[in-house]
Amino acid sequence: MYSDLAFIWAGLIAFAVLTYVVLDGFDLGLGILFPFAKSDHDRDLMMNSVAPVWDGNETWLVLGGGGLFAVFPLAYAIVLPALYIPIIIMLLALVFRGVSFEYRWRTKRWKAVWDFAFFGGSLVAAFSQGIALGALVQGIEVVDRAYAGGWFDWLTPFSVLTGVAVVVGYALLGATWLVLKTEGSLEIQMRRYAYVLGVATLSLIGIVSVFTPFQDPVYFERWFNLPGSLWTMSVPLIMIGLVWTFFRGLNDHRAASPFLSVLGWFIVSFVGIGISFYPMIVPPSLSIWEAAAPESSLAFALVGAVILLPIILGYTAYSYWVFRGKMDPNEGYH
Amino acid sequence: MFENLTAETLARMQFAFTVSFHIIFPAFSIGLASFLAVLNGLWLMTRNKTYLTLFTYWKKIFAVAFGMGVVSGIVMSYQFGTNWSVFSDKAGPVVGPMMAYEVMSAFFLEAGFLGIMLFGRDRVGDRLHMFATLMVAVGTLTSATWILSVNSWMQTPAGYGVNDVGQFIPLDWWEIVFNPSFPYRLVHMVLAAYLTTSLVVGAVGGLHLLRDRTNAEARRMFSMAMWMAAIVTPIQIFAGDAHGLNTLEHQPAKIMAMEGHYDSHPEGAPLILFGIPNSKERTIDYAIEIPKVSSLILHHDLNAPMAGLDTIPDDEEPPVAILFWSFRIMVGLGFAMLGLGVWSLFARWRGTLYDCKWLHRTALLMGPTGFVAVLAGWITTEVGRQPYTVYGLLRTSDSLAPVDAPAVATSLLAFIVVYFFVFGAGTFYILRMMNKPASTAKLGLTDGPIRAVVGAALSLQETPSGADK
Numbered sequence: 001m002y003s004d005l006a007f008i009w010a011g012l013i014a015f016a017v018l019t020y021v022v023l024d025g026f027d028l029g030l031g032i033l034f035p036f037a038k039s040d041h042d043r044d045l046m047m048n049s050v051a052p053v054w055d056g057n058e059t060w061l062v063l064g065g066g067g068l069f070a071v072f073p074l075a076y077a078i079v080l081p082a083l084y085i086p087i088i089i090m091l092l093a094l095v096f097r098g099v100s101f102e103y104r105w106r107t108k109r110w111k112a113v114w115d116f117a118f119f120g121g122s123l124v125a126a127f128s129q130g131i132a133l134g135a136l137v138q139g140i141e142v143v144d145r146a147y148a149g150g151w152f153d154w155l156t157p158f159s160v161l162t163g164v165a166v167v168v169g170y171a172l173l174g175a176t177w178l179v180l181k182t183e184g185s186l187e188i189q190m191r192r193y194a195y196v197l198g199v200a201t202l203s204l205i206g207i208v209s210v211f212t213p214f215q216d217p218v219y220f221e222r223w224f225n226l227p228g229s230l231w232t233m234s235v236p237l238i239m240i241g242l243v244w245t246f247f248r249g250l251n252d253h254r255a256a257s258p259f260l261s262v263l264g265w266f267i268v269s270f271v272g273i274g275i276s277f278y279p280m281i282v283p284p285s286l287s288i289w290e291a292a293a294p295e296s297s298l299a300f301a302l303v304g305a306v307i308l309l310p311i312i313l314g315y316t317a318y319s320y321w322v323f324r325g326k327m328d329p330n331e332g333y334h
Numbered sequence: 335m336f337e338n339l340t341a342e343t344l345a346r347m348q349f350a351f352t353v354s355f356h357i358i359f360p361a362f363s364i365g366l367a368s369f370l371a372v373l374n375g376l377w378l379m380t381r382n383k384t385y386l387t388l389f390t391y392w393k394k395i396f397a398v399a400f401g402m403g404v405v406s407g408i409v410m411s412y413q414f415g416t417n418w419s420v421f422s423d424k425a426g427p428v429v430g431p432m433m434a435y436e437v438m439s440a441f442f443l444e445a446g447f448l449g450i451m452l453f454g455r456d457r458v459g460d461r462l463h464m465f466a467t468l469m470v471a472v473g474t475l476t477s478a479t480w481i482l483s484v485n486s487w488m489q490t491p492a493g494y495g496v497n498d499v500g501q502f503i504p505l506d507w508w509e510i511v512f513n514p515s516f517p518y519r520l521v522h523m524v525l526a527a528y529l530t531t532s533l534v535v536g537a538v539g540g541l542h543l544l545r546d547r548t549n550a551e552a553r554r555m556f557s558m559a560m561w562m563a564a565i566v567t568p569i570q571i572f573a574g575d576a577h578g579l580n581t582l583e584h585q586p587a588k589i590m591a592m593e594g595h596y597d598s599h600p601e602g603a604p605l606i607l608f609g610i611p612n613s614k615e616r617t618i619d620y621a622i623e624i625p626k627v628s629s630l631i632l633h634h635d636l637n638a639p640m641a642g643l644d645t646i647p648d649d650e651e652p653p654v655a656i657l658f659w660s661f662r663i664m665v666g667l668g669f670a671m672l673g674l675g676v677w678s679l680f681a682r683w684r685g686t687l688y689d690c691k692w693l694h695r696t697a698l699l700m701g702p703t704g705f706v707a708v709l710a711g712w713i714t715t716e717v718g719r720q721p722y723t724v725y726g727l728l729r730t731s732d733s734l735a736p737v738d739a740p741a742v743a744t745s746l747l748a749f750i751v752v753y754f755f756v757f758g759a760g761t762f763y764i765l766r767m768m769n770k771p772a773s774t775a776k777l778g779l780t781d782g783p784i785r786a787v788v789g790a791a792l793s794l795q796e797t798p799s800g801a802d803k
Contacts, residue, residue, distance in 0.1 A: 052449030055404060059445045063437045065411045070434035073426025073501070080415030080422075081735045087416055088745045091409045092752050098405035099756055102398045106763040145423060145499065146736050293427040294503040301431035308438040315446045322450060322457050 005299060006292035009071040010281060012305055016067055018270045020060035021129075022173070022263050027054045029174020031097060031122025032167060033193065034115065042186045043115060045327060049181040051101055052323045056316055058098070070301050074145060075281045075291040082140045082147040083132050083154055090128035097121030123167065130166030134159030137273070138215050139284040158211055165204035169266065172197035176259035179250075183326050194250055194258055201262075202243065205269055212276060216284055219276040231275055238268055255326070342734050344742040345417040348749060350716075352409055354709055355753050359403030361708045364478055364524065365531025366396045367444075367471040369558075370451075374467045378460055384554050391551070391772035392535075395764055397452055402760045404445075406753070417742065421723050421733035428494055428502045428510060429484045436480035444473035475524065482523055486516035488724050489715065490584045502724070514584055518577040519715075525570040526711065529671060530704025532562035536674075537701025538768045540694035551772035553688050556697070560687065564675035571668055575631070581718075582632050585725060587646045588718030591657040593628055594618045595642040602626035603640035608662070611655040616643070618658075652720045656713065664710040667703045674700055 027050045037043045050057075068076040080087055100118035104111050135154035142148060175197055178190040213220035223232045242264040249257030281288045292298060339347075370392055377385035411433070414422045422430075450458055450466035458466070493509025494502045504510055539556025542549050582589045590596075594606045596616040605628040609621035629638040643651055674696060681687045719725050723733045 052453045055401075055448055056442065056445035058404070058408070059437065059441045062408055062411050062441055063434070065408075065415070066430070066433045066437045069411075069414060069422060069426050070430030070432075073423050073430055076415045076426065076430075077419035077423035077735070080412060081419050081737060084416050084737065084741060084745075087412055088748065091412060092748060094408060095405040095752060095756055098408075099401055099760060102401045103759060103763060106398070106766070110759070146419070148736075151738065151741055293430065294497065294501070296504045296507070297427040297431050300504065300507050301434050304431075304435050304438055308435075308442075312438065312442045312446070316442070319446055319449055322454055 005295060005302060006071075006288050008302065009067075009292070009298055010288045012309075013064065013067050013071070014270075014274055016060050016063045018267065020057070020064055021270065022266050023057035023060060024054070025170045025266065026050070026173040026177035026259075027057055028097070028122040028126045029170035029172065030178060031118050031174070032126060032171045033174050033178075033190075034119040034122070036189075036193070038185065038189065045182055045186060046178060047101065047104070047118070049178065049327055053319060054098075054101065056319065058094070061094075067301075071293050071298055072281055072288070072291040073293055075286060077145075078140060078142055078147050078282055078286065079136070082149060083135055085151065086128040086131045086135070086154055090125050090132070093121045093124035093128065095121070097125060122170075126167045126170045127163045130163035131155070131159045133166065133273075134162030136283065137162070137212060137219075137276070140282050140286075142282065142286055158215060161204075161211065162208055165201070165208050168197060168204055169201045169262075172201045173259070173262055173266070176262050180255050180259045181327050191250055191253070191258075195247075198246055198250075198258075198262070201265065205265065209272070218284070222275055222278065231271065235268060235272065239265070242268070339739065339743070341737050341739040341742050342731055344739055344746055345734055345737065346730065348417060348742060348746040349413060351746065352406065352413060352749055352753070354712070355757060356403070356406040356410055357708060357712060358705055359399050359406060360474070360478070361527045361530045361705060362534065363396060363400050363403050364474040364527035365529075366392060366399065367474045368528065369531055369535065370396060371464075371467045371471040374464055378464060384550050387551050387772050388555055391767075393452065395767055397448075398760055398764050398767075400444075400448065402757055406757070409749075415735075416745075417735050417737060418723070418733050419735035421728065424501050424728060424733075425488070425724055426501070428491075428504050429487060431504070432480050432484045432487075432511065436477055436484075440473045440477035440480065443476065444470050447473070478524055478527070479520060482520045483511050483513070483516050486519045487511075487513045489513075489519075489719055490515040491724055491727060502727075515577075515580055518573070518580045521573045522570070522577045522711075523708075525566055525573055526704070526708050528562060529566050529570055530708055532559045532566065533671065533674075533697075533704040534701050535559040536563060536697040537699075540697035540701075541768070542771050543688060543694045544691060544698070546771070547688050549771060549773075555772070556694070557682075557687060560675070560678035560682070560697070563671060564679050567668065567672045567675045571672065574665075574668065579632065581715075585718065586641065587643065587650065588652060588657065588715075589632070590641070590643045590646065591652045591654045591718060592661040592714060594621070594654065594658045595628070595640060596654070597644055598640065598642040599629070600639040602630075602635075602637045603628040603632075603642075605631065609658075611658045613654060650721065652718050656717045660710040660713040660717070664707045664714060667707040667710070670700065670703065671707075 030046050030050065034043060034046065037046060065076070068079075096117040098121075100114040100121065104114035104118065107114070131154060134156070138154075138156060138158060140147065140149065141153070172194060175190045175194040179187055179194060182190070213223075223229070242261045245257050246261035246265075248254075249261060277283055279287050279289075281291050370389060373385050373389040373392065376382070377389055447466040447469040450463065451470050454466065455463040487510055490513050491502075492513040493504065493506035495505050497503050535555050536559030539552050539554075539559055542552035543556055546552070578589065593603070594609060594611055595603055596618070602625065604623040604625045606618055606621050606623045609618035609623070612619045626636040629640055630636050632638075632640070643654070677693055677696070678687065681690045681693050687693070721730050722728060723730050
């Protein structure tokens with residue numbers, strides 16, 4: 001019973017983090033692409049394509065953090081001090097990115113400032129998240145229920161590599177999102193970017209995958225033990241399929257399939273990381289069960305999650321549906 | 335700048351700084367979300383254009399304030415871990431699930447329906463748009479409910495046990511959520527948010543009435559705000575009094591410090607109106623006091639004996655001077671609000687509500703007082719909890735993360751610079767929007783071709799000549 005609840009919660013937290021990554025991934029990604037827009041009009045369109053939904057997307061980050069606090073308080077208490085600097089930088093970057101949505105419409109003289117804040121905030125937040133991922137994969141030193149490493153343990157060539165990979169991956173998500181949501185010159189431009197970013201993202205996924213086992217050999221073993229090995233065997237097939245749908249979608253000028261394919265890449269990569277970690281929540285030594293809150297906490301929170309998460313997914317889907325389809329630049333507000 | 339401070343002091347400063355900035359936005363957006371729901375409801379019922387104009391006007395201000403609340407709130411949700419990881423480990427099993435409920439039942443609700451409320455009226459129709467507006471308001475109130483339950487549990491812990499690694503473990507969730515100070519704190523804070531918002535709306539109404547007493551939107555919002563101030567302030571004073579009695583029961587040292595009672599008063603304690611707390615001599619210098627009235631207020635008996643801080647061990651005493659002052663600021667402002675409410679009733683009765691320039695000037699002047707009172711109130715209750723994070727059980731000094739002072743000092747400095755810059759700009763934009771009459775929003779409708787946002791509908795009159803004066 002005890003272990004089952006912790007296992008379910010590990011799955012739910014992973015789901016929240018994955019949802020955050022793919023949803024805010026395209027928000028942050030189009031922020032990263034912001035300076036490449038050809039005109040102010042294009043920048044308006046880019047921002048408008050996510051304005052009604054970005055806040056909900058970012059809430060998954062709060063659920064990831066708040067959920068970790070609730071059900072794996074020890075993991076929360078260890079990871080955040082360990083990643084102190086990248087987390088603080090990410091939070092500040094998200095402040096700049098978040099307020100730009102409103103501020104840039106409030107001023108003419110400072111519009112360029114908030115455009116830059118939107119770009120810089122998106123870029124730095126994405127990079128920090130990638131660094132945090134790399135630092136977690138490297139492993140975090142724990143002694144006596146507390147972080148025992150130094151202030152800059154998170155900064156290594158590997159974490160910088162994962163930082164770059166996340167920036168490029170998010171930019172790709174952003175580009176394919178804009179292919180889905182826009183028309184005309186902006187769509188053509190983003191389709192062109194998507195080719196380049198797609199190749200870059202695939203290369204980076206490959207490089208990170210090659211270097212991951214060097215961070216901790218146990219990752220390698222987990223990939224070739226059941227049930228991980230089943231996954232290991234199917235990954236190449238799934239990826240080949242998704243790569244094919246991605247490039248075919250770009251070539252055939254399809255709206256949705258490039259974006260959906262990239263979502264697939266993210267999910268495959270994320271599950272791969274999950275297999276590497278399991279059963280640890282903070283590699284190399286803190287397991288899901290050691291970090292879990294008492295059963296009464298897990299059960300109480302789970303009641304809420306079981307009832308509320310489907311409702312949340314329902315109205316989130318509804319909100320996307322309301323603002324569905326290509327954006328019409330000539331559609332008036334009233 | 336911070337060379338001589340310990341990591342603990344710096345972490346406390348950082349939390350105080352970020353949470354103080356943060357609470358300003360929810361204090362405003364809780365009230366404003368409800369106000370917007372009322373305005374939209376009135377527009378749908380009466381089809382009086384004034385309400386729609388007001389809704390559109392305050393919606394834009396809400397969007398900016400809400401955005402600032404969101405980004406400053408995300409910082410809070412991670413700061414428990416970065417700076418207070420021992421607290422997170424130990425109290426997480428109890429307060430964490432409540433915060434998870436806050437995220438799932440409130441944050442998603444607000445965020446999910448905010449887009450429809452701001453941009454979706456034409457796409458979903460009036461009914462669903464009204465529903466979305468209501469959901470945003472419900473979300474803000476739900477959020478307040480959970481986070482106040484968390485805070486109240488830290489003030490008056492209940493329903494918990496302690497396991498062998500020193501974590502608080504939940505035994506009875508009902509007792510935890512409905513801990514002894516929760517109902518009082520919730521009512522006091524929600525009323526404070528409503529009052530704060532009504533003072534801001536009243537100030538904006540007053541400003542535009544001073545410029546043009548025939549301005550229909552200004553008249554409407556001023557009247558609505560003054561009704562709120564007149565009705566809510568007495569209730570708030572009553573609720574505050576009840577909250578104080580509850581605090582006396584559960585956290586007597588906090589009340590002693592608020593009252594400035596260094597010494598015990600076996601035959602009835604005086605109400606100290608003003609004075610300067612002297613922590614060395616442990617007296618209140620230059621005190622102006624009314625004998626026995628403190629006993630009357632807190633015990634409803636002139637001669638009730640009251641213990642003072644002399645009965646509290648020194649290492650459990652909260653900082654007296656801060657509480658003494660912050661409490662008086664809050665109460666003083668509360669009575670000033672009562673005065674404004676009564677004055678508005680009198681003016682309304684005389685039929686001069688829209689003509690009395692001094693009333694409008696006073697309302698304008700009192701616009702920010704709600705925020706000051708909210709901050710002073712929170713300083714009173716939070717500083718009054720010291721030296722504990724979980725009252726009586728977990729000391730602040732034992733809650734800290736294994737952080738070094740330079741790291742905390744650097745991040746504190748970064749927060750200060752960024753917050754003043756970003757939220758300073760946001761406040762400036764909000765004030766500039768408020769400075770324009772509500773009806774000018776119509777000008778903005780034709781000059782932005784872009785759907786959805788802000789370009790057209792949200793931005794105020796970004797006409798070629800309009801902005802950035």
